[in-house]
Amino acid sequence: MNKLTISNISSNVDLDDPRFRIRPYQQVIASCTGAFITSVFVTPLDVVKIRLQTQQKAMLSNKCFLYCNGLMDHLCPCANGKMPEWMRRNGKFNGTVDALVKISKTEGIISLWSGLSPTLVLAIPATVVYFVSYEQLRLYLKDTYNREFKKRGTSVEQPFWIPVLAGGTARIWAASLVSPLELIRTKMQSQKLSYAEITEALKTVVKYSGISGLWMGLSTTLLRDVPFSAIYWLNYESIKRIFHTSQQTFTFNLAAGAVAGSIAAVFTIPFDVVKTHRQIEMGEKEIYSDKPIRSSNTWSIIQRIYHQNGLRGLFTGLTPRLVKVAPACAIMIATFEHGKRFFQSYNARKANEFEIERNVHLLQHKPSSTE
Template sequence: MNKLINVSSNVDLDDPRFRIKPYQQIVASCTGAFITSVFVTPLDVVKIRLQTQQKAMLSNKCFLYCNGLMDHLCPCTNGKMPDWMKRNGKFKGTFDALLKISETEGIASLWSGLSPTLVLAVPATVIYFVSYEQLRLYLKDTYNKQFKKKGINVEQPFWIPILAGGTARIWAATLVSPLELIRTKMQSQKLSYAEITQTLKIVVRYSGISGLWMGLGSTLLRDVPFSALYWLNYETIKKMYSSQQIFTFNLVAGAVAGSIAAFFTIPFDVVKTHRQIEMGEKEIYSDKPIRSSTTWTIIQRIYYQNGLKGLFTGLVPRLVKVAPACAIMIATFEHGKRFFQSYNAKKAIEFERDVHLLQHKPNNTK
């Protein structure tokens, strides 16, 4: 029995005999979601503040006639600039933002939006990871079925994690989009729950319930390619180093895969933040609130006013956030999968042993 258990702990996690159940996938993903949210929220606050700062500098421009010889271009506050920008001045970078926010607003401000982040992270992570695993396994089993009949053992094709990851992200992002909007507003400027509630009421009044999903298009434009690239990179790394399936390996593989995906999708992250903040500004400062600009319009405006660099605003804090977040989340999830797989294998072997004993039990009846 011990020999069988040791062998089972080394088999593929996708082995149908010991494959973990959906409720076990839920448990495996919850812990990682909580730890990741607490760890990366300050970095998310900084990233959104930097992107908000860029938007304020671009959207509130005016000409100031200074000395009679030349015009000077400067940002106008005209009441629309967030209070934290007036107190902190311009952030020079990630670490400068961390220090200034801590000094002027208190260390707790770095965890602004943590409550909706936790409420957002747990269901979103559960939906995302369980959907990905279930869809990936379904596609893999369906694809391999034709080969199993011929006795051929094939590896998982590259397109399965791409399709499964992208589809899972669509489901998760759509369901939690209203919470994502609230979290972004709370991190872009220090707002009370009463102010957030008032803003949401105005959104619903002028845009209907669908207004709560404002920015979903740019969110999907960012998250779906990110998810597809992430899972493709991660599954590829796993396949290349299949003998190194340990917690540390999963940390490194998750960080590398997440960093690559984050780099290529950062422009869409900038657009998403601009659209959701712009929504709040239009609802508050316009007599007749209207929907935000389209994704393509925002990309053109950012590129025209600030060049290619503008589309990569917040890249450093995003990478600093995404790399450890992906590392912690995937390592915790994979560790949980291995734990439950070992548990399932042990139960299966004990069941087989009991059946074997019953079948070979001496018949003492006369």
């Protein structure tokens, strides 16, 4: 009997081996731990990124008259207008480190975790839907694709388009599910608002835009996140394929996730800037105006940012985004892969124990030969 040990499973068996493939509920457990750790770690960086992009948006709104009369203050960044309180206290941020220091001094270090509660509420379901959807869809496409080739007597590895398609599709489902929570988190991080103020803001949005207003900015979120996921999973799976002969340890997964996430973040940062601008406009046009209207479309925002600040404006917040995304992707994928290996070892051990019991049962009930 060829007994499989846990060490053999961890080092020699493909994680996609159908015999020991982990179940969806095991994928859920594997993805939850990383979601919690990542949320706590990256929230301060997310706050800084949002503040930098909010600052840029305020400077772009150059519609001030020679004085502020209290009637048009919500449309212009006047010193005594309705600009965020933190902007008056802190002054202009000159970068990521400067923002971290100033926010900590003037608002307290706890304010760096503004929006953590909706982030946690957002992160768990979003991560579960995202990772489980990705794994299930990737494995389904891979099995279907290989099944067709096996009929012809050949076998192929996973083609590059499978992680691209699976990652993009999974992100659409996850982003659509948590878009209202993403809207709340962006508002809480762009300026210090109480839950009562957030509730009133959401009521105003629903009143004038209907329930669909809670999904404001979803198109730009998808425009950012779908390409990000496609690029990320393509790079991550490619790195795994290139180094398939190496032992893919927790450290390896950390490094691969950080590299893949950084590449994807650079390519998609302009859409992150646009997403932040559109969702902050909920406070400028939909809340303070007597007759709220929908925010500008994606292309007009891109043109306005480029006209005012050039190409550099479209990459505002790139440093905190990279500092946030690289470790976030690293932690998420490393914990997920580690969880997959743990549960695959568990499944293999259970399968091995079942095989032993079955063989013992057959031996015990095998007719004895007396002749």
